Amino acid sequence: xxxxxxxxxxxxxxxxxxxxxxxxxxxxxxxxxxxxxxxxxxxxxxxxxxxxxxxxxxxxxxxxxxxxxxxxxxxxxxxxxxxxxxxxxxxxxxxxxxxxxxxxxxxxxxxxxxxxxxxxxxxxxxxxxxxxxxxxxxxxxxxxxxxxxxxxxxxxxxxxxxxxxxxxxxxxxxxxxxxxxxxxxxxxxxxxxxxxxxxxxxxxxxxxxxxxxxxxxxxxxxxxxxxxxxxxxxxxxxxxxxxxxxxxxxxxxxxxxxxxxxxxxxxxxxxxxxxxxxxxxxxxxxxxxxxxxxxxxxxxxxxxxxxxx
Amino acid sequence: xxxxxxxxxxxxxxxxxxxxxxxxxxxxxxxxxxxxxxxxxxxxxxxxxxxxxxxxxxxxxxxxxxxxxxxxxxxxxxxxxxxxxxxxxxxxxxxxxxxxxxxxxxxxxxxxxxxxxxxxxxxxxxxxxxxxxxxxxxxxxxxxxxxxxxxxxxxxxxxxxxxxxxxxxxxxxxxxxxxxxxxxxxxxxxxxxxxxxxxxxxxxxxxxxxxxxxxxxxxxxxxxxxxxxxxxxxxxxxxxxxxxxxxxxxxxxxxxxxxxxxxxxxxxxxxxxxxxxxxxxxxxxxxxxxxxxxxxxxxxxxxxxxxxxxxxxxxxxxxxxxxxxxxxxxxx
Numbered sequence: 001x002x003x004x005x006x007x008x009x010x011x012x013x014x015x016x017x018x019x020x021x022x023x024x025x026x027x028x029x030x031x032x033x034x035x036x037x038x039x040x041x042x043x044x045x046x047x048x049x050x051x052x053x054x055x056x057x058x059x060x061x062x063x064x065x066x067x068x069x070x071x072x073x074x075x076x077x078x079x080x081x082x083x084x085x086x087x088x089x090x091x092x093x094x095x096x097x098x099x100x101x102x103x104x105x106x107x108x109x110x111x112x113x114x115x116x117x118x119x120x121x122x123x124x125x126x127x128x129x130x131x132x133x134x135x136x137x138x139x140x141x142x143x144x145x146x147x148x149x150x151x152x153x154x155x156x157x158x159x160x161x162x163x164x165x166x167x168x169x170x171x172x173x174x175x176x177x178x179x180x181x182x183x184x185x186x187x188x189x190x191x192x193x194x195x196x197x198x199x200x201x202x203x204x205x206x207x208x209x210x211x212x213x214x215x216x217x218x219x220x221x222x223x224x225x226x227x228x229x230x231x232x233x234x235x236x237x238x239x240x241x242x243x244x245x246x247x248x249x250x251x252x253x254x255x256x257x258x259x260x261x262x263x264x265x266x267x268x269x270x271x272x273x274x275x276x277x278x279x280x281x282x283x284x285x286x287x288x289x290x291x292x293x294x295x296x297x298x299x300x301x302x303x304x305x306x307x308x309x
Numbered sequence: 310x311x312x313x314x315x316x317x318x319x320x321x322x323x324x325x326x327x328x329x330x331x332x333x334x335x336x337x338x339x340x341x342x343x344x345x346x347x348x349x350x351x352x353x354x355x356x357x358x359x360x361x362x363x364x365x366x367x368x369x370x371x372x373x374x375x376x377x378x379x380x381x382x383x384x385x386x387x388x389x390x391x392x393x394x395x396x397x398x399x400x401x402x403x404x405x406x407x408x409x410x411x412x413x414x415x416x417x418x419x420x421x422x423x424x425x426x427x428x429x430x431x432x433x434x435x436x437x438x439x440x441x442x443x444x445x446x447x448x449x450x451x452x453x454x455x456x457x458x459x460x461x462x463x464x465x466x467x468x469x470x471x472x473x474x475x476x477x478x479x480x481x482x483x484x485x486x487x488x489x490x491x492x493x494x495x496x497x498x499x500x501x502x503x504x505x506x507x508x509x510x511x512x513x514x515x516x517x518x519x520x521x522x523x524x525x526x527x528x529x530x531x532x533x534x535x536x537x538x539x540x541x542x543x544x545x546x547x548x549x550x551x552x553x554x555x556x557x558x559x560x561x562x563x564x565x566x567x568x569x570x571x572x573x574x575x576x577x578x579x580x581x582x583x584x585x586x587x588x589x590x591x592x593x594x595x596x597x598x599x600x601x602x603x604x605x606x607x608x609x610x611x612x613x614x615x616x617x618x619x620x621x622x623x624x625x626x627x628x629x630x631x632x633x634x635x636x637x638x639x640x641x
Contacts, residue, residue: 143329145571148578148615151596155608158600159338238469242582245471246597261471265586268475269483279472287467294463 018223021299028295034288038281042102049095052080056099056255060090075273083277086260087267093274097281099255103167104285107250108236110171115178115236116229122179123186124213124221128194134187141180149177150242157248166251174239182228189221227296234289241282257282316628323624330616331383335376338609365390366407379404383613403610408602413610416595423493423591427583428576430507431514436569439519443526444558450531458523465520474513474586481509491588510587514580518572522565529561536560566629574622578615 022028041048049055063085065071075084075093083093122141126134153173160169193199193216202212241258243249250256257278264275363369366389367378378387382402389396389405398405403413446458482490488509494502533539534557542556543549581593592611599607 143326143333147330148575148612148619150575150581151579151612151615154581154596154600155338155612158603158608159605234467241469242471245469246581246585248597248600258469261469261475262585265471265475268479272479275472275475275479279469279475283468283472286469287464290463290467 018296018299022292022295025295025299027291028299031288031291031295034284035292038101038285038288039105041098042105045095045098045102049092049098052082052092052094054081054092054095056091056095057253058091060085060092063090064088069267069270070274075271077273084271084273086263087271087274093260093277096255096260097257097278100257100260100278101281101285103250103254103256104237104240104282107167107171107174107240108233111175111178111236111240112229112233114171114175115232116182116225118175119179119182119228120186120218120221120225123183124190124217126183127187127190128209128213128217137183138187141183144177144180147177150239153177153239153243154246154248157243166249167254170240170243170249174236178232178236182225182232185224185228186221189224190217193217193220223300227293227300230289230296231293234286234293237282237286237289319624319627323620326620327617328380330620331380331613332376334609334613334616335379338605338612339372339375339379362407403614404606406599406604406607408604409607413607413614416607417592417611417614420590420592420595422495423589424580424584424593425577426493426496426503426507427510427514427580427589427591428573431511431518431580431583432569432573432576434511434515435517435519435522438515439522440526440562440565442519443523444530444553444561446523446527447530447534448553455527459527462520462523465516466524468517470513470517471582471586473516474509474583477509477513478586491586493589493591506587506589510580510583510589513586514576514583522568525568526561526565529564530557533557533561563630567626570622570626570629571619574619575615577622578618579611 022032060081063071063081064087069087070085070090072078072084075087077084081092081094083097085091086093086096122137126137156173157166157169199212199216202216207215240249241256241261244256244258245262247259247262249258252259260278261275261282264271264278267274360369367375370378381387382398382400382404384400386400386402387398389398396405398412399414401414403417405412406416409416442458442462446455446462449455478490481488489506490509492506494506496503534553539552539556542552547556579593579596580591581596583589584591584593585597592615595607596611598604599611
């Protein structure tokens, strides 16, 4: 929000400088480590769950009692089932959580990439060219902000034919509602950059508009783009999980934290650990991204040095 | 006079946005390959039956005629079919559910009190708690209080509302047996029960949104309190309280007002997640049910209604700006 108007002329946007400052931030470093662990878990989900010889799809009905709730302490925690098992099916909860991180990160990162690419493209061009093109797209962005995005996403799942791959639909829909905010910020920065001497000079030396956009404007907004991408990933993770929680997200049997938490609603009283493990994973990764996002924003703050946390 | 012009200009702009949203919603839901008549036709759908349903719902007409009927229905009501089997849908007609045999407007009206109770109460709590703790945090920057509030706040913005809600149910209902785990009791039936059933949803939503407001308010306060006019106000010899409230907070609240309008508007259009967690039959539950039963008329009418609420909230925010922001007032 505050970034919109704060495109200051002395803003240090060198990425190396930002990285240095980030490294000095203890919380941000911890956040980066946590994110790294989740990424590793997502990438090596297969080998990781193979350690205890589990996968997220095999039923273990022998681990359940007659009512379908897991046998043993903490939802059936044992040397073979580290987080216990799922009620009714007996599927390994550790494997579900680990493979769930793959779904979560894949959807959120893809949606973020989509939102950033469209947002940056629209933001830079509207800020740079201005005129009716800018006015039209700014109105479109206003309208999109007026859209109840969650309601709309839920509604869309009702009409898109089931033959269309659901994960792709989720990525497209979440990404689509993500680009306007990025476009707004990038447009604001481009507007101020356009008046700067090096851009004017590049123009005077015969650089075409696309040359200036690619070689002068884009490098100068790159830091903003990175911060924005970092901030939007956790919200995209949240939206994917929310849709799955409501039963309109990634379809089973693909593991998804949100769906598992949604299933856990009816088991809260009898088997709280069914809620706790996927919930903790979702909370931790979102928290880590938010902490890193905060750290990045602080590192980029031109008034840093005066204001310290 | 100029204020009236400003308001008229904003209303015109609002109508354009509403029309655009109606057109987009209509285009996406009724012109995509999904056949709404097919969805309403029932399981053994014979071609004659389908044709009859299509004619009844008006889907045999060209798209511009359909869109016009749709728009006119919102403003002037409409009648589906003709003769003895005709169904009237009074103004404002957002569609007719052929599965529930009632108008979408009636459905929305019947569910609205639940959602409004959740939304308004939660918004009041989070506004007070969020802004209050944000100001406290900013005024004690760097202290233990500030760090404590900000740590809770970043946890709040990172925790999904359903997770917080479920943990709250687990703790306050199942462990302490203090509050009911879900459901809704109308205020008119029993005000105390109404309050009891709403306490957990309110505080769950307030925790999540309050965290966002605390972070935003703190950032804004820190920025505003560093401005020259604050120094001027202090130099004039005003009391610190007056400086903070009249000069600091009033300016810091401007972006908070923007977000608040959008958040409240969005929440009134269905607290989808909260309603599911606390098993309340509000607008959000209506939407989820309609999606699962493929009741397209409800889905479209409801989406439009939710969008209208956000646009209205935006409009209200613009008007409130005039009250809060001295610069806007000067311009108008």
